Amino acid sequence: MKFYLLSFCLVLCVACTLTAPAVQAGPLTFTAVPITSATSLPGTAYIPATFNSTPISAGDTIWFSATVRVSGGSPTRFDVIRFTRQRIALIGRAMSATVDIPDGILYLDPSAMTCTTTYVKSLNLWMTRVPAGETQDIFISGAALPVRTSLPGNIPAFWAGLFTQVPGPVATDPYEKNLTLEWQWAAAVYTKFPLPGSYNLLQVKACQDNGMLMNPVNPDPAGTPEALKAFVTAGALGYGGTNYTGTPTSPQTIILNPIEVSPAD
Numbered sequence: 001m002k003f004y005l006l007s008f009c010l011v012l013c014v015a016c017t018l019t020a021p022a023v024q025a026g027p028l029t030f031t032a033v034p035i036t037s038a039t040s041l042p043g044t045a046y047i048p049a050t051f052n053s054t055p056i057s058a059g060d061t062i063w064f065s066a067t068v069r070v071s072g073g074s075p076t077r078f079d080v081i082r083f084t085r086q087r088i089a090l091i092g093r094a095m096s097a098t099v100d101i102p103d104g105i106l107y108l109d110p111s112a113m114t115c116t117t118t119y120v121k122s123l124n125l126w127m128t129r130v131p132a133g134e135t136q137d138i139f140i141s142g143a144a145l146p147v148r149t150s151l152p153g154n155i156p157a158f159w160a161g162l163f164t165q166v167p168g169p170v171a172t173d174p175y176e177k178n179l180t181l182e183w184q185w186a187a188a189v190y191t192k193f194p195l196p197g198s199y200n201l202l203q204v205k206a207c208q209d210n211g212m213l214m215n216p217v218n219p220d221p222a223g224t225p226e227a228l229k230a231f232v233t234a235g236a237l238g239y240g241g242t243n244y245t246g247t248p249t250s251p252q253t254i255i256l257n258p259i260e261v262s263p264a265d
Contacts, residue, residue, distance in 0.1 A: 043256060045083070045183055046160040049237060049249045051090075053153035054189075056235040061193035064088055064099065065142040065204075065223030065245050066159065069182040070108065075133035079108040079165065079179060081256070083140050086161035090151075100124075100196070101161075104141030108132040115207035119199035126199075128206050136209040137222040140183075144196045153235075159185045165256035181254045186221075188246035189235035190228055203227040221245050 056062065066083065073079050083104035102124045110132040117128040117139050126141050141161075165179050194201045202225035205216065216226060224244040232238065237246030 043163045043254060044160070045163055045252060045254060046158065047183075047185060047249045047252050048156065048158040049185075049187075051153060051155045051157060051187070051236050052234075052239070054234040054236075054239075055153050056147050056151040056189055058147055058150045059191075060147050060233070060235065061190050062145040062147065062187050062236050063142065063190055063193070063202075063225060063245070064101075064145065064159065064185060064187045066104070066140050066161075066183060066185045067137040067208075067222045067248070068106065068140050068163075069135060069137055069251075070106075070179055071135065071182075072179045073108050073133055075131070076110050077108075077132055078110060079132065081106040081108070081140070081179065081181070082164045082166060083161050084164070086141060086159070088143065088145075088159045089157065090145075091156045091158070099143050099145050101143040102126050102141060102199075104128065106130070106138060106140050108134065115209070117204050117206040119204075121197055121199075130207050134207060134209070136207055138207045139204055139222040142199070142204060142223060144193055144199075146193070146196065157187070163254050163256060165258045178258065179256045181256065182251040183254065184248040184251040186223065186238070186246040186248040187236035188238035188244060189233050190225070190231045191233050192231040193228065201227060221248075 068081070070081070083106075086101040086103070088099040088101060102119065104126040105128070107127070107129040108131075109129050112129050112131045115128070115130040115134070115138065117126060119126055126139075128139055130138055163181060163183070205220055205222055205224040205226055208220070208222040220226065220229075221244065229244055232240055232244055234240040237249070239247075
């Protein structure tokens with residue numbers, strides 16, 4: 001099976017108009033992108049939100065995390081979900097910060113005994129593996145935005161992307177039903193953070209479950225950077241304290257259509 005990495009610079013399923021020139025801010029590109037509409041392409045993910053009123057200081061980092069809840073699967077069936085063509089933008093004040101977001105791939109594996117996630121730097125890819133049939137929140141992708149210049153509160157933002165369902169490596173059960181996702185995203189601010197790309201240092205929690213599937217075993221939400229909890233502060237969608245990922249957005253429901261892949265792939 002081949003997994004094709006798609007450049008974050010693709011403008012996915014969101015109609016926009018450029019209204020200001022791009023400027024550079026460290027590894028990120030800032031471009032004005034007012035949203036005018038979004039299409040209904042199957043699998044399209046698009047959730048807008050507005051940051052809270054807390055300003056974000058220069059030198060801090062915004063940690064964005066996306067999670068999914070999956071229904072329609074089977075504990076005995078191997079399913080694979082991809083999250084690609086992602087884009088995060090902070091809109092307003094004549095500019096939008098577009099973040100380099102790694103693709104995400106989620107394995108719903110009947111042989112998995114716990115939830116794990118790993119960042120593969122050479123592929124710029126999050127790989128998450130959970131037991132098939134897992135119904136709690138599962139981390140699927142995340143990215144860090146270093147703040148070079150202080151930002152005000154109440155910034156509009158959106159996260160968009162494309163979810164696809166592809167056959168797993170073990171064809172033990174045909175696709176009798178499409179998978180249904182409820183996905184959402186959150187954003188929290190940290191005063192200390194590794195360089196973007198050093199994501200395995202974060203020890204991101206892969207899923208939130210009330211049983212032994214949690215890794216680590218604690219009540220933290222999926223997407224929590226466990227190694228950095230002491231450095232969370234207020235801002236973005238979070239209020240500090242134990243709000244390690246920020247307050248999640250309202251979920252969007254997506255019904256997936258499995259992609260047929262030939263044996264050669």
